[in-house]
Amino acid sequence: MFWFMPDQEAAVRLIGLRKSFGPVEAVSGIDLEIADGEFFAMLGPSGSGKTTVLRMIAGFESPTAGMVELGGVDVTRLAPFERDVNTVFQDYALFPHMSVLDNVEYGLRVKKVPRSERRERALAALGSVRLDGFERRRPSQLSGGQRQRVALARALVNRPRVLLLDEPLGALDLKLREEMQVELKSIQREVGITFLFVTHDQEEALTMSDRVAVFDQGRIEQVGTPAEVYERPATPFVASFVGTSNLISGDAAHAVLGKGGTYSVRPEKLRLSDLDAAVGADEHSATGTVAEVVYAGPATRFVVDLDVGGRLVALQQNLQVSSMEVTELRGSRVRLVWNRRHEFAIAS
Amino acid sequence: MDPRLDGDQGLMTATAAPGVHAPPGGPRRRLAAFLHRHARVRLSLLLSAPMAWLGAAYLGSLAALFVTAFWSVDTFTGNLVKEFTWANFRDIVTGEVYRTIALRSLGVAVLVTLIDLVIAFPMAFAMAKLASPRAQRWLVIAVLTPLWASYLVKAYAWRVLLSAGGVLGWGYGLGATVLTLSYLWLPYMILPIYAGLERLPNSLLDAAGDLGARGWRTFRTVVWPLTFPAVAAGSIFTFSLSLGDYIAVKIVGGSSQLIGNVVYDNIGAANNLPFAAAVATVPVVIMLFYLAAVRRTGALENL
Numbered sequence: 001m002f003w004f005m006p007d008q009e010a011a012v013r014l015i016g017l018r019k020s021f022g023p024v025e026a027v028s029g030i031d032l033e034i035a036d037g038e039f040f041a042m043l044g045p046s047g048s049g050k051t052t053v054l055r056m057i058a059g060f061e062s063p064t065a066g067m068v069e070l071g072g073v074d075v076t077r078l079a080p081f082e083r084d085v086n087t088v089f090q091d092y093a094l095f096p097h098m099s100v101l102d103n104v105e106y107g108l109r110v111k112k113v114p115r116s117e118r119r120e121r122a123l124a125a126l127g128s129v130r131l132d133g134f135e136r137r138r139p140s141q142l143s144g145g146q147r148q149r150v151a152l153a154r155a156l157v158n159r160p161r162v163l164l165l166d167e168p169l170g171a172l173d174l175k176l177r178e179e180m181q182v183e184l185k186s187i188q189r190e191v192g193i194t195f196l197f198v199t200h201d202q203e204e205a206l207t208m209s210d211r212v213a214v215f216d217q218g219r220i221e222q223v224g225t226p227a228e229v230y231e232r233p234a235t236p237f238v239a240s241f242v243g244t245s246n247l248i249s250g251d252a253a254h255a256v257l258g259k260g261g262t263y264s265v266r267p268e269k270l271r272l273s274d275l276d277a278a279v280g281a282d283e284h285s286a287t288g289t290v291a292e293v294v295y296a297g298p299a300t301r302f303v304v305d306l307d308v309g310g311r312l313v314a315l316q317q318n319l320q321v322s323s324m325e326v327t328e329l330r331g332s333r334v335r336l337v338w339n340r341r342h343e344f345a346i347a348s
Numbered sequence: 349m350d351p352r353l354d355g356d357q358g359l360m361t362a363t364a365a366p367g368v369h370a371p372p373g374g375p376r377r378r379l380a381a382f383l384h385r386h387a388r389v390r391l392s393l394l395l396s397a398p399m400a401w402l403g404a405a406y407l408g409s410l411a412a413l414f415v416t417a418f419w420s421v422d423t424f425t426g427n428l429v430k431e432f433t434w435a436n437f438r439d440i441v442t443g444e445v446y447r448t449i450a451l452r453s454l455g456v457a458v459l460v461t462l463i464d465l466v467i468a469f470p471m472a473f474a475m476a477k478l479a480s481p482r483a484q485r486w487l488v489i490a491v492l493t494p495l496w497a498s499y500l501v502k503a504y505a506w507r508v509l510l511s512a513g514g515v516l517g518w519g520y521g522l523g524a525t526v527l528t529l530s531y532l533w534l535p536y537m538i539l540p541i542y543a544g545l546e547r548l549p550n551s552l553l554d555a556a557g558d559l560g561a562r563g564w565r566t567f568r569t570v571v572w573p574l575t576f577p578a579v580a581a582g583s584i585f586t587f588s589l590s591l592g593d594y595i596a597v598k599i600v601g602g603s604s605q606l607i608g609n610v611v612y613d614n615i616g617a618a619n620n621l622p623f624a625a626a627v628a629t630v631p632v633v634i635m636l637f638y639l640a641a642v643r644r645t646g647a648l649e650n651l
Contacts, residue, residue, distance in 0.1 A: 060554050080557035087558045093551035097573045106569075107559035158559065 009072035011036045011162050011194040012057060017066035019052050026052045028218035030066070034162075034211075039188050039195045041205035044215030045241065050198045053215075054164050057196070058087050071161055081110075086155035087164040090171070092147045094139040100126070100150050101135035107158040125157035126150075128187065145176045152184075156191060165197035169204060181208050202242045206230060214238045231266070232344050239264045239346055244301075246270070246312050247346070255308040256286045262346045269342040270314035272302055273335045285337040286312070293330045295323040302329070304336055312336055410632075417625040426619055436626035446610070450630055453607040456526055457590040461537075463530040464586045465579065468537035473571075475538075476545035477553070491538050503528060503599045510600055520602035528596045529589075536585035544578025545571075580647035587638060591631040607631055 012034040019027040027049040034040045042050040055061045057068055059080035068076045075083050086107070094103050104122040113121070126132060129149035139147055148168065155163055168184070169177045185208050188195045199205050205212045206226040214221045214229060214237070222234040233239035239247065249262040257263060279285045291311070292303035300321075302314045314336055318326070383390045417436055420429045440446045475487045494502065506528040509516045518524060548571065556566040594608025607630055614624035642648060 058554075058558060060557075079562075080554070081560045081562055085558075087555070089551045089555060091549065091551050093549065093555035095552060095555070095570060106556075106561075110560040110565065154559070 009036075010034060010069070011038065011071060012196060013067075013069040013072075014053070014057075015067040015069070017053065017056060017068065018064045019049075019056060019061060020064045026218055027056070027063075030218075030220060032213060032220065032223070034194060034196060037192050037194055039185065039208060039210045040197070041209035041212045042196070042198045042215060043200070043202060043205040043212050043242070045200055047217075048215040049218035050215045051166060054087075054166055054196070054198050057162070058085055058164050059083050084161040085164055086158050086160040087166065088148075088151045088155050088168050090167040092139075092151040092171075094147055094150055094154070096139055098138075099135065100131070100137050100139070100142070103139065103150060104154045104157050106154065111158075121157050122153075125153040128156070128190070129153045129183075144172055145180065148172060148180065152187070156187075156193070159191075160193065162194045162196055165195060167198055167200070169199075169201075177204070184208060206242070212242075214241060216241070231342075233264055233346060236262065236346055243267075244313050244315075248310060248312070248343070250309075252286075252306060252308045252310040256306075257284060257343065263343045264346050265312070265338050265343045267301065267313045267315035269338050270312060271337045272304075272314050272316055273337050275333050275335050277335050277337065279335075279337055280339075282340050283337050284340055284343065285335050287333065287335050288312070290329050290332050290334055293327050295326055300326045302334075304334060306336075413625045413628060416622050417629055419622040421620050421622060428621065436623050439623070440626055440630065446627070449605055449607060449610060450634075452522070452604070453591055453631070454634060456522065456529065456606060457587045459526050460529045460533060460590040461583045461586045463526070464534050464537040465583065467530070468534060468541055468582065469579075472538050472541035472545055475542050476548075477550065488542070491535050491542075495535055499532065499595065500599075502532060503596050506531065506596075507599050520600050522601065522604045524600040524602070525597045525604065525606075528600050529593060532596065533586040533589050536589065537582035540578045540582040540585070541575060544575040544581075548574055576645065577647040580642045580645065584639070584642065588631075588635050591634060 010033040012032070014030050014032040017027055017030040017032075018025065030049075030053055042053060044050045052061060056063050057070075059075070059078060059082075063076060066076075067074055070084060095106065098106070101119075101122055104125055105118050108118040108121060123132075123135070126135065129152050131146060131149055131153065134142070134146065134150075139150065142150065148171075152168075165184075169180050172180060181204060184195070197209070206229075209226060211223060211225055212229050213223045216237050222229055222238045224232075224234075229238060229242055233242060236245070236247065239245045244267050246265045246267055247262055248256060248265065250260075253260060253263060273285075275287060277285075286306050286308065288304040288306040290302050291305045292301075294301040294303070295318075297318070299315050299317050302316065304312050304314060306312060316326075383393075418432050418434070420431070420433050420435055421427070422429050471491075475484055475491075479487055506524070507520075508514050510518050510520060510524050510527075512519060552570055552574070553566060556570045561569065592608055594606060594612050597604060597606045597609060607627060611624045611628050614620045614627065618624075639648075
């Protein structure tokens with residue numbers, strides 16, 4: 001079976017990775033395996049250590065302890081230019097004194113790829129990010145979204161084993177960000193390169209990636225598919241950071257669920273009903289008063305203070321109602337109903 | 349009551365008169381409001397003093413220098429003869445001595461600039477990119493400190509160092525002059541390059557390394573082209589300061605002479621102000637050529 005091993009090597013493997021800056025420990029022991037061809041997200045608030053981990057994989061920072069393996073090879077002590085990874089930087093880091101084409105060709109020129117092949121590959125890369133005809137422009141003559149795509153082309157043209165993306169969509173406006181999310185995903189499927197990207201935007205992580213690692217205070221709180229992380233958060237931190245935290249704990253848990261501990265239910269799983277609404281055998285429910293109504297176009301968030309203590313947020317699609325009608329519900333008495341299989345115990 | 353005026357209108361005129369529409373407060377407030385509304389007036393008020401200085405004191409004296417350069421001196425009486433003549437410039441161009449001295453001065457200025465560049469760039473790079481913020485502050489202070497000491501003190505310190513019995517004991521001459529001038533003008537090269545490197549985003553260095561470039565290549569293709577304007581700015585300082593200097597060469601230069609010495613000697617000993625003015629235009633012209641050359645590289649556009 002040995003000969004199968006190289007194919008099964010993880011694209012990236014982190015073993016006991018730590019990094020301290022003076023007295024501050026930014027990364028406190030990370031173990032992680034990312035499979036070949038995976039679109040992997042490192043999600044966490046700022047200061048959670050995710051960018052430092054990315055920089056250690058790229059080689060810009062050297063770890064205080066632990067190991068970085070790329071394709072089964074230990075690269076912990078190698079310089080950035082010796083590693084088969086490329087990075088899309090948060091500020092894009094395009095060379096301002098070079099044309100778009102020279103930027104994209106830079107890596108190939110360093111690797112002494114012959115001129116004609118270089119040109120051909122660079123033009124193909126620019127084509128794949130839909131920037132044909134922009135070769136002669138300077139980065140300063142491009143919009144934010146175009147610069148972002150040049151940065152992507154400049155990295156992809158080298159066909160690295162792993163592409164690292166540091167908050168790649170952070171500087172774009174909402175509309176463009178949503179477009180690029182779809183585009184990045186399709187580009188990744190086309191080229192088949194492992195994408196490892198860092199973001200603080202939970203929606204971005206959930207929509208784009210195959211798997212997500214949720215970071216907090218230099219540690220990984222949970223690794224899993226977007227659905228796993230969202231539907232079954234492993235810790236209270238994950239529950240609150242990924243989506244809205246709807247926790248039922250203590251006396252409320254005893255009163256409503258008939259058991260102790262901490263449980264999470266996602267807002268869209270809650271159904272807003274009349275006080276005397278029927279509750280099915282496989283359902284739980286709790287009564288309360290609507291404290292706040294937040295109308296958000298396609299849906300409305302109802303903040304409900306439970307009679308047994310605690311507060312839950314319910315998200316309802318605005319299928320028939322208008323903003324006038326929903327805001328009138330403020331202060332009214334309601335019953336929240338949800339299916340039992342949507343409540344999950346959380347380790348505190 | 350006036351039939352054309354109803355009660356309301358009367359009330360309006362009564363209350364609207366001084367208090368409501370006029371800006372509250374005294375003349376200072378009104379002046380501030382006026383300046384706020386008239387940006388051009390504000391700008392010209394702010395610039396009038398510096399422009400007067402630049403025009404009268406700076407450009408005026410330069411113009412006087414050029415005019416004087418075309419006069420001559422009566423050799424018997426020593427009085428100025430205010431009549432136009434090319435004689436001074438003819439003497440400079442045809443005189444072997446002056447050509448040698450001009451070329452020597454040019455050589456010294458180029459050499460000092462190159463030496464300062466070679467020393468300043470690594471220093472500025474370490475300050476801007478490698479040092480911790482704390483060390484960075486101290487290094488900037490260390491670079492600035494020599495500027496607080498008098499020029500003469502520093503030049504004489506080098507004289508002592510270089511004297512036959514001194515620590516270095518290399519003696520005086522053109523080499524000693526170059527060395528001393530390099531020392532004197534080094535901060536003027538370090539600081540602009542440091543500022544230029546500060547503005548260079550670290551991510552560009554990371555990006556070059558990420559794309560496979562080693563140190564030298566990163567320097568050649570990214571750092572140097574992007575900091576060249578800063579280097580040009582620094583070189584303008586070191587070049588022009590060296591070109592005009594005559595004190596350092598007097599102190600450590602031994603018997604060698606630079607353009608500055610010729611100017612000085614003609615003002616003092618020879619009492620030939622017009623000739624001194626003509627000689628003084630030589631470094632000005634060289635500087636104009638130098639600035640034109642720097643401009644051609646496009647470095648001045650990003651200053």
